[in-house]
Amino acid sequence: MAMQSDTKTKAGTAVGFVLILVWCLLPVAWIISLSFKGAAETAAGSPQFLPKDPTLDNYKTVLGVGNLSSGDAPDPAVSDDFLRALLNSFGIALVATLLSVVFATLAAYAIARLEFRGKRLVLSIALAIAMFPVVSLVGPLFDMWRTFHLFNTWPGLIIPYMTFTLPLAIWTLTAFFREIPWEMEQAAQVDGATSWQAFRKVIVPLAAPGVFTAAILTFFFAWNEFVLAISLTSTTGSRTVPAQLSFFVGPDPFNPPYGQLATASVVVTVPIIVIVLLFQRKIVAGLTSGAVKG
Template identity: 45%
Template sequence: MRAFLRMGNRLLFYLLVVFVVVYSVFPFYWAVISSFKPSDALFASNPSLLPLPFTLDHYRNVFIQANFGRNLLNSLMVAGGATLLSLTLGVLAAYALGRLPFPPKNAVLYLVLAMTMFPQIAVLGGLFMLLRQAGLFNTHLGLILSYLLFTLPFTVWVLVGYFKGLPRELEEAAYVDGATPLQTLVRIMLPLTGPGLVTTGLLAFIAAWNEYLFALTFTVGDKVKTVPPAIASFGGATPFEIPWGSIMAASVVVTVPLVVLVLVFQQRIVAGLTAGAVKG
């Protein structure tokens, strides 16, 4: 009886795993095969689960007809700049909040947490006015600074837990040798935060890369427009046609690099998140 129950539990577990995998992977698989199908095959009454017939026309349309290369470069500049600035400011703030004693530390932490609770639409109007008044509307720097609203709080929260988990004896030894807090951070503590930096940097980059609302509101034309609003603005041969093939091809182009990055750094991501959660 126990063996039968054990076998039944194992079968249910594997069925659950298969369901989760199919549910998670199938949308991406459908986007990939749709990007290789001709437009008429996408609207067939009985669509095939294989890219038959096979074509690369949608990928050619994305890079030839649309200004997609410029949009990719804009996304790389904006997401990369926001990530670097978030890591720079986040490391300084997290080290102060996690290692240095000062009374309002908990209040600052709660304030950082409160910043993540507001939806983007709630700050959209005020941020739009600030960028217009500062002359940063439709600029790469304006987008980078606006993205700090959601990348910086996440960076600070993850790194605070990670800094708290580092041995305090390292700091004390550095202070005995005459090092300042900034020298201790740069020379002693920072080299030990590799997994935490990789985790926060990669996740902040993904969030900035996929951001849509700010990029749509604060950009005009292709000069600064990033990938998400560029894909949303794809047009078909007629005003009533939605170019699903080109949209799927562009989505695959911008998603594959992120998937590769996550697969390459997955161990460091798990190590960074675990260290920040458990040791803090």
């Protein structure tokens, strides 16, 4: 009886896992399928899941390569604007992530290691800033950035991104630093290391999982953010991909280029998957590099 009950439990868990997996991945699969459908098929509102006549025309148009099926060159405006937005997203997200992780690491170490008055207040304020609605800051930031000549620039997006990612990174890293036994830092100082050397060579490697977790969260926010990107930019000079996709309207306002939108979404998602896999390896490397040999 116990074995039958255990088998039923495992079978139910497997079925539930499959249902959840299908529910979560079905929209992704639909977008991938839509990206391989031609303009005529999407304009006709084809309800079938798989494309009738799979084509790479959408990818060729978005990425700016030749349209081999029809012999026509893709629209240069679409490809140039998308590739420029892709470059902006990479640059802005990487800079915001780097600065946020560096400042958050130092701040979290001080909060976890040092005792000073108002430490809880600092963490509370940081959490309140992270929960502040972004849309309420668009108006003031728009006026300030135009006055400071930061409108439609990379720093004009990096600064507000850091404002919202720093508190989250500080909270994440503070929890990691608190779990590190400080006797290891003291042992390094006894061996002749300075405070900075002990922090850089002992504490940071042990906190590598938290550092890369904070980096992933920061990069995801900067990569996917839409409200600030659409409000604080006016041209493709600094507009990121989420904002640029809203300008994929096509020649007919009543028939948007759904295939190109789906293709751009797939292209934008691929780097995220690759980066997540790379960061997962770094997290494992951080765990092993911070280990103490007995």
